[in-house]
Amino acid sequence: MKKAQTKTKLKIYQDSKEIPFWNYKRIDQTGDYFYMIRGYESGDEVPDVDLDELKAKYEEIEQDYAISINMKNEEVLQYGQIAVAQNEMNRYQLMIKMIDLCLKTQELSDSMGVTTSEDFNEQTIRELLKHFKVQKCESLTEQRQKLVEKVEKHKNNIEKLKSSINKNEVTDSGDFNLTDQFICLQMGLEMQIDDKQISLYEFGLYVKRLIEKVEATNKALKNGK
Numbered sequence: 178m179k180k181a182q183t184k185t186k187l188k189i190y191q192d193s194k195e196i197p198f199w200n201y202k203r204i205d206q207t208g209d210y211f212y213m214i215r216g217y218e219s220g221d222e223v224p225d226v227d228l229d230e231l232k233a234k235y236e237e238i239e240q241d242y243a244i245s246i247n248m249k250n251e252e253v254l255q256y257g258q259i260a261v262a263q264n265e266m267n268r269y270q271l272m273i274k275m276i277d278l279c280l281k282t283q284e285l286s287d288s289m290g291v292t293t294s295e296d297f298n299e300q301t302i303r304e305l306l307k308h309f310k311v312q313k314c315e316s317l318t319e320q321r322q323k324l325v326e327k328v329e330k331h332k333n334n335i336e337k338l339k340s341s342i343n344k345n346e347v348t349d350s351g352d353f354n355l356t357d358q359f360i361c362l363q364m365g366l367e368m369q370i371d372d373k374q375i376s377l378y379e380f381g382l383y384v385k386r387l388i389e390k391v392e393a394t395n396k397a398l399k400n401g402k
Contacts, residue, residue, distance in 0.1 A: 188215040193242045193378040201377045202355045257361025259338050266331040276321045
């Protein structure tokens with residue numbers, strides 16, 4: 178007499194703290210609800226499973242996450258864009274300060290009749306400028322102005338994005354790409370994140386950290402710090 182076959186018990190992700198962000202993203206991108214099954218990879222043979230049950234659990238997790246994050250998808254992207262612009266603006270402002278220091282050093286050296294340091298001089302500035310997307314000028318004074326213009330451009334972009342968020346002008350798009358959101362998050366926080374090693378819940382925490390960073394920077398700028 179043959180033994181009755183035992184049905185394989187599939188383990189399904191139950192909430193946002195369990196499901197990896199990568200799985201959540203793949204379901205959103207492909208509509209393949211098999212990614213709700215622990216350990217599933219594309220192409221795996223899956224025993225009889227109720228797809229409606231997987232879809233219902235996914236939508237439950239999605240709804241709970243949306244309530245906890247309390248913002249539209251595009252808002253996350255815009256906060257990321259603000260953070261990226263702030264990071265770039267800080268780089269340009271630092272470069273402006275270095276040019277100011279270099280010009281002051283040259284002025285003092287000329288007045289004292291001594292040569293400038295080999296460790297910090299105009300050539301040092303030129304080397305650093307290679308890493309900036311800005312028109313290059315022969316004069317450091319003119320170069321400084323080009324950097325100031327870049328700073329103003331980033332400031333205007335930041336204000337435009339902030340205004341859009343504050344006026345609730347952000348609308349969700351059905352074509353929104355979670356990959357764009359994830360990339361923007363990493364760029365805004367200036368860190369690498371493994372989307373297979375974090376849960377959807379942890380992704381939400383990173384989003385909140387991004388928002389806190391943006392708001393702290395905005396507050397510092399408003400206070401003139």
